Amino acid sequence: MRSRRMVPLAVLPALLVAGLLVAGCATTSDPAVVPVVPDTAPESVERLRVEVLERYPHDPAAFTQGLELHDGDLYEGTGQYGESELRVVDLDTGEVRRRVALPAGDFGEGITVADSRVWQITWREGVAYERDPVTLAERRRVDYTGEGWGICHDTAADRLVMSDGSDQLTFRDPASFAETGSVSVTRAGTPLTQINELECVDGVVWANVWQTDEIVRIDPATGAVTGQVDAAGLLSDAERAGADVLNGIAAVPGSDEFLITGKYWPTLLRVRFVAG
Numbered sequence: 001m002r003s004r005r006m007v008p009l010a011v012l013p014a015l016l017v018a019g020l021l022v023a024g025c026a027t028t029s030d031p032a033v034v035p036v037v038p039d040t041a042p043e044s045v046e047r048l049r050v051e052v053l054e055r056y057p058h059d060p061a062a063f064t065q066g067l068e069l070h071d072g073d074l075y076e077g078t079g080q081y082g083e084s085e086l087r088v089v090d091l092d093t094g095e096v097r098r099r100v101a102l103p104a105g106d107f108g109e110g111i112t113v114a115d116s117r118v119w120q121i122t123w124r125e126g127v128a129y130e131r132d133p134v135t136l137a138e139r140r141r142v143d144y145t146g147e148g149w150g151i152c153h154d155t156a157a158d159r160l161v162m163s164d165g166s167d168q169l170t171f172r173d174p175a176s177f178a179e180t181g182s183v184s185v186t187r188a189g190t191p192l193t194q195i196n197e198l199e200c201v202d203g204v205v206w207a208n209v210w211q212t213d214e215i216v217r218i219d220p221a222t223g224a225v226t227g228q229v230d231a232a233g234l235l236s237d238a239e240r241a242g243a244d245v246l247n248g249i250a251a252v253p254g255s256d257e258f259l260i261t262g263k264y265w266p267t268l269l270r271v272r273f274v275a276g
Contacts, residue, residue: 045188046227049276050234057094058261058268060242066111066120066150066197067248069259070133074250077111077120084108086120086136094268100136110150110197114160114174121148121162128177142177150207152200154220161205161220163198167191169205169220185218187225192216199249199258208247215249229273231260239266
């Protein structure tokens with residue numbers, strides 16, 4: 001045990017007087033003294049739950065990495081080496097209408113439609129594919145640094161928002177894919193990592209948190225998490241067999257509804273995020 005050095009009792013009165021004198025001199029009117037007021041106010045995080053409106057069939061062999069509904073077409077990006085694809089899927093039946101495979105050495109991640117192009121990113125390969133939204137044909141490849149997880153098009157700011165599994169969201173030009181900035185994501189003041197698939201809608205970013213049943217709502221201007229969705233218990237026991245984690249968010253244009261699913265899920269759900 002460390003020893004303590006005791007102050008003799010005879011010295012204590014003098015120390016107390018000296019302390020009072022110092023304290024009396026240190027007033028807020030003294031320009032050399034700046035009072036510190038700690039900012040202890042937590043960020044406000046709204047608690048939400050999932051209201052299921054409808055259920056659709058989903059390919060249980062799809063390792064879902066990205067999901068987006070655009071002009072009536074449901075785009076889905078899938079992962080795994082040798083199995084990664086970009087697809088256009090019939091929402092009602094789950095049938096794949098069009099598909100294009102990535103090279104076997106690329107692990108597909110998030111996708112987004114930005115104006116007249118589709119962007120599809122890769123996990124550790126540092127390559128983004130620009131594709132034609134109708135034919136899915138490759139137009140070009142753009143290199144980037146770091147991992148790729150999720151991506152979405154923030155139409156309000158006309159920029160791409162990209163995640164890499166850390167607490168950072170990176171902003172990119174939707175035409176050139178050049179990096180234009182970044183923001184750190186925090187929940188109640190604490191950095192939030194494992195940010196995965198993204199969906200931009202109405203100036204905010206919705207994000208899956210990898211390996212959890214959480215979806216969070218992020219203010220991209222500040223990085224603050226403003227809402228947290230509990231999406232647990234969406235699958236029956238029979239559906240859960242063989243299914244992996246929740247992943248995939250697509251806003252339904254013109255509504256407050258979303259499509260959500262997961263990796264190897266046999267079901268895709270149309271939902272609302274409601275207070276609860």
